[in-house]
Amino acid sequence: xxxxxxxxxxxxxxxxxxxxxxxxxxHLAECEECTNIFLDYLSLKEKTRNYFAGNITHLKNKPSGHxxxxxxxxxxxxxxxxxxxMLLLNGKPKxxxxxKNEVRVDTVFVQKESPxxxxxxxxINPFTVGKKVLPEELSQKxxxxxxxxxxxxxxxxxxxxxxEGSL
Amino acid sequence: MNLKANNVKELxxxxxxxILNYSLSLLKNYDDAKDAVQEVFIRFxxxxxxxxxxxxxxxxxxxxxxxxxxxxxxxKGRQPERIDDNFIKIYEPxxxxxxxxxDALDKLNEEDTELIYLREYAGHSYREIAExxxxxxxxxxxxxxxxxxxxxxxxxxGKS
Numbered sequence: 001x002x003x004x005x006x007x008x009x010x011x012x013x014x015x016x017x018x019x020x021x022x023x024x025x026x027h028l029a030e031c032e033e034c035t036n037i038f039l040d041y042l043s044l045k046e047k048t049r050n051y052f053a054g055n056i057t058h059l060k061n062k063p064s065g066h067x068x069x070x071x072x073x074x075x076x077x078x079x080x081x082x083x084x085x086m087l088l089l090n091g092k093p094k095x096x097x098x099x100k101n102e103v104r105v106d107t108v109f110v111q112k113e114s115p116x117x118x119x120x121x122x123x124i125n126p127f128t129v130g131k132k133v134l135p136e137e138l139s140q141k142x143x144x145x146x147x148x149x150x151x152x153x154x155x156x157x158x159x160x161x162x163x164e165g166s167l
Numbered sequence: 168m169n170l171k172a173n174n175v176k177e178l179x180x181x182x183x184x185x186i187l188n189y190s191l192s193l194l195k196n197y198d199d200a201k202d203a204v205q206e207v208f209i210r211f212x213x214x215x216x217x218x219x220x221x222x223x224x225x226x227x228x229x230x231x232x233x234x235x236x237x238x239x240x241x242x243k244g245r246q247p248e249r250i251d252d253n254f255i256k257i258y259e260p261x262x263x264x265x266x267x268x269x270d271a272l273d274k275l276n277e278e279d280t281e282l283i284y285l286r287e288y289a290g291h292s293y294r295e296i297a298e299x300x301x302x303x304x305x306x307x308x309x310x311x312x313x314x315x316x317x318x319x320x321x322x323x324x325g326k327s
Contacts, residue, residue, distance in 0.1 A: 009312045013286065040319050045287055047268055052288035056188055060197050145295050166297070 003031070009040050012045060179208060182225055185289060186232050192284045193236040203239070207231045226298045233281075233299060242323060271321040279314045 007024045010016040016024065029036055183204050190203035212233050218227060272322045273279060278300070285291045285299065293311075 005316065006312050009315055010308065013293065013311070015308070037319070040323070041315060044315060044322065048272075048283055048287045049266055049270070052284055054194065056288075059191050059200075061194060062197060114314055124280050 002039075004028070004034050005037050005041075008034065008041055012038075012041055173213070175208070175212060178211075178224055178228070183208075185225065185229055189229055189232050189284070189289060190236050192288070193233070199239065203232060203235055206235055210235065210299065222298045223295070226295050229295075229299045230301075267322055268318075269316050274321070275314065275317075279310070282307070282311055283314055283318075291309050 004024050007020055008015060011021060020075055028038060046047050180184070186204050186207055187200050190207075191197060191200040194203065195202055205282065207228060211228060214231075222230075272283070275283070281300070285296045293304050293307045297307045300307070302310075
């Protein structure tokens with residue numbers, strides 16, 4: 001017996017001529033095998049349609065390549081900023097403002113002697129700014145030398161202690 | 168210019184989704200598919216003088232889409248990922264059925280997959296498919312029949 005699977009195929013796509021359609025229906029009423037083929041094609045059509053629909057929806061919702069690019073760009077930017085910060089730390093020190101009486105020698109600040117304080121006989125004031133130099137007439141006095149001697153002893157002692165401590 | 172801007176606008180509104188889905192089924196990448204839509208309309212506007220009205224605008228646009236997509240795919244080699252595996256996990260409760268269908272579709276060649284797509288998903292008539300693929304209507308009938316027969320037998324074998 002002739003089977004009608006080719007005609008079934010055309011019928012399901014709406015491409016079968018009217019007279020062939022009647023012939024097909026007549027055959028389907030008798031042939032169980034063709035009825036099964038008909039049902040198989042029907043479910044196959046539905047399955048493939050759903051499959052393509054699902055696949056296309058999935059492809060549309062999938063994170064795109066541009067997003068991946070931004071992800072990598074974020075890491076690159078993070079790495080670049082870390083390198084930038086490290087360069088800043090290793091580079092030029094922060095700007096420091098120095099007073100009129102200071103001279104900058106690399107990073108060590110040395111106080112300039114102010115010309116006015118040299119010739120002036122002023123009282124020794126512990127709060128005077130600048131290097132403390134005793135006026136000449138004062139440094140010649142005996143008690144001042146004595147006090148200076150005492151201070152140097154105390155100073156060297158404390159220095160010793162410090163050195164021991166650090167060792 | 169044969170076409171007015173309005174006409175192009177209407178065509179874009181009517182068919183851009185079809186073009187997007189068709190190029191998505193070929194390129195398997197949403198960004199590339201979106202680029203394809205733009206490129207297709209640019210080519211359409213440029214080449215409208217050569218349109219002789221033998222087929223519908225839709226068919227012509229899809230033919231341009233096909234040419235563009237194949238050109239793009241040849242440029243970077245065929246895509247290894249025909250159908251994404253992940254989608255099975257997300258969308259389909261009937262995993263067994265869909266895996267065997269996926270296997271079956273994977274084994275088809277590019278033209279057969281396209282044929283099935285154009286018929287089952289895009290819902291084109293045989294004549295439109297013939298114009299898009301540049302083959303005869305009888306050829307479409309026979310090929311589609313063979314592909315379906317192949318898929319049916321493959322799924323039957325999987326079940327038994």
